[in-house]
Each structure stands twice: as C-alpha cells, then as structure tokens.
Amino acid sequence: MKIDYSNLENKIDYKFKDKKLLIKSLTHKSYDKIKNNEKIEFLGDRVLGLIVAKKLLEIYPNEKEGILDKKFASLVNRNKCYEVGKNLNLKNFILVANNKKSSDLIQKKIISDCIEAIIGAIYLDQGLNVVEKFILKEWDKLILLSKNTEIDAKTKLQELSLKKYKLLPDYKLISNTGPRHSPSFTVAVKLKGSKFVHGEGSSKKNAEQNAAEKFLNSYTKNELAR
Numbered sequence: 001m002k003i004d005y006s007n008l009e010n011k012i013d014y015k016f017k018d019k020k021l022l023i024k025s026l027t028h029k030s031y032d033k034i035k036n037n038e039k040i041e042f043l044g045d046r047v048l049g050l051i052v053a054k055k056l057l058e059i060y061p062n063e064k065e066g067i068l069d070k071k072f073a074s075l076v077n078r079n080k081c082y083e084v085g086k087n088l089n090l091k092n093f094i095l096v097a098n099n100k101k102s103s104d105l106i107q108k109k110i111i112s113d114c115i116e117a118i119i120g121a122i123y124l125d126q127g128l129n130v131v132e133k134f135i136l137k138e139w140d141k142l143i144l145l146s147k148n149t150e151i152d153a154k155t156k157l158q159e160l161s162l163k164k165y166k167l168l169p170d171y172k173l174i175s176n177t178g179p180r181h182s183p184s185f186t187v188a189v190k191l192k193g194s195k196f197v198h199g200e201g202s203s204k205k206n207a208e209q210n211a212a213e214k215f216l217n218s219y220t221k222n223e224l225a226r
Contacts, residue, residue: 008093014122014134021125023095025117028110030097037117044120047128049076051135055143066155071146075139078112084138085111153213157189160216165192169215171208174198187211194219 005022009015016022021040029036052075056068063071074080085091090111122131136143154169161169174186187207188196197218199211 003093003095005093008088008090011088012118012134013137014130016121016125018125021121022118025121026090026094026114028094028096028114031095037114040120040124041113041117042120043123044116044118045076047123047131048081048116048119048135051132052076052139052143055136055139056146059143066159070155075142075146078109080139080142081112081115082108083142085115087138088115090114152209153216154209157191157212157215161191167192169212171211172196173204176204189215191215 005019005026009022024035025037025040025044027036029038049072053068053072056063056071056075060068060071091107094110094114096110119131119135122134157169161167170190172188174188176183176185178184183202184200185202185204185207186198186200187204187210188198189208189211190196194215197211197215199207199209199214201207201210
C-alpha cells in the first residue's frame with residue numbers, strides 16, 4: 001500500500017522541500033539497511049535537546065541547574081517522543097519490516113526514534129528556526145506541564161547532605177526477598193551522625209526513594225539544621 005506522506009505533512013504543519021528527507025526519516029533499518037533514519041535520528045536528538053534546553057532557560061531564568069536538569073530529562077526522552085508520535089499517528093507512515101510491527105515495546109522505540117529523525121530532517125531541510133517552531137508546537141503542552149516537576153526525596157536528601165556535611169547519604173541494602181516476579185527490597189539510609197531510617201519497595205530504587213522520604217519526614221527542620 002502506497003503511503004500518502006502529504007497527510008503527515010498536514011499533521012505536522014510542515015511541507016518538505018526535499019521529500020526524500022521525510023521518507024528517510026521514517027525508514028527503519030529493518031526496512032533498508034543503508035537508506036534509513038539512524039543518522040538523522042542522531043542529529044534530531046541533539047537538535048531537540050538544544051531547543052528544549054533553550055526554552056527552559058527562557059521560562060525559568062532563575063531556576064537552579066539541578067531542577068532544570070530534571071525538567072529537561074522529563075521532556076527529552078523516549079516516552080515523550082512516543083507521546084508526540086502517537087498523537088500524530090506516526091505508525092501509519094513508518095517503513096519497517098513486518099517482524100518489527102508486532103511488539104509494543106519495539107513499536108514504542110521505533111516511533112520515538114522516528115520523531116527525532118523527523119526533527120533532524122526538518123533541520124536539514126530548512127534550518128534551526130523552522131525546526132524550532134515544529135518542536136515548540138508539539139512540545140508546548142509538555143513544557144507547560146514541566147512546571148509541576150518536583151525534586152524527588154532522594155535528590156532532596158542528597159542536596160541536604162552535601163550542603164551540611166559535604167558527604168553523600170549512606171544507603172545500605174538490608175534485604176531482597178520474595179519471588180523474582182514480585183521482589184521486595186528493604187534499604188536503610190542515614191546522614192553523618194544520624195540513625196538509619198528504613199524504606200521498602202518493589203525495586204532497590206523505589207526502596208531508596210521511600211527511605212529518603214521517611215528520613216526527611218522523620219526529622220524536623222531544627223534537627224536537620226543542627
């Protein structure tokens with residue numbers, strides 16, 4: 001079945017001067033080992049990062065670097081690129097081998113990579129100013145939602161420990177129990193001169209977050225300020 005790429009151009013509100021760039025950006029390596037989107041996707045990833053970083057600095061000129069970094073990471077990743085691609089029904093325009101169409105996990109990566117490849121293609125077609133308009137249009141709502149990004153408990157505890165003691169929090173894995181499909185982790189954390197506080201979770205990472213949150217909740221500001 002022949003793909004009508006003009007439908008996609010209408011969706012993204014951009015007409016390519018060089019249609020071959022658009023087709024290449026949507027060609028997976030399983031479909032064509034030579035003329036595929038891998039290198040354009042590499043370029044698009046960098047262009048996306050540049051534009052999003054620039055926009056975040058414009059919106060949050062006085063924000064700390066650590067918080068900006070978290071906002072950036074929440075916007076430039078496979079899941080967010082997949083969301084944009086899904087909204088554009090991108091899977092209907094991708095050239096990919098039949099054996100790559102069945103897995104949802106594979107589809108997610110392919111769609112995400114194609115979005116970055118389209119960004120790279122637009123950049124090559126008409127430059128930075130034009131591709132910036134496309135990125136900000138598709139990421140606008142996501143960037144607005146980034147205002148709600150909060151620092152997680154583990155990061156808060158790390159910043160506190162570094163500020164007060166110039167040392168990282170001390171995490172220890174206490175136990176790892178349960179079957180492989182449903183494990184349970186217990187982790188303990190303490191700062192210099194404090195007692196260990198325990199946290200549980202379905203992964204070591206979750207247990208560390210819970211332990212850090214309990215630690216922060218169990219100590220008053222006065223105790224932490226001593």
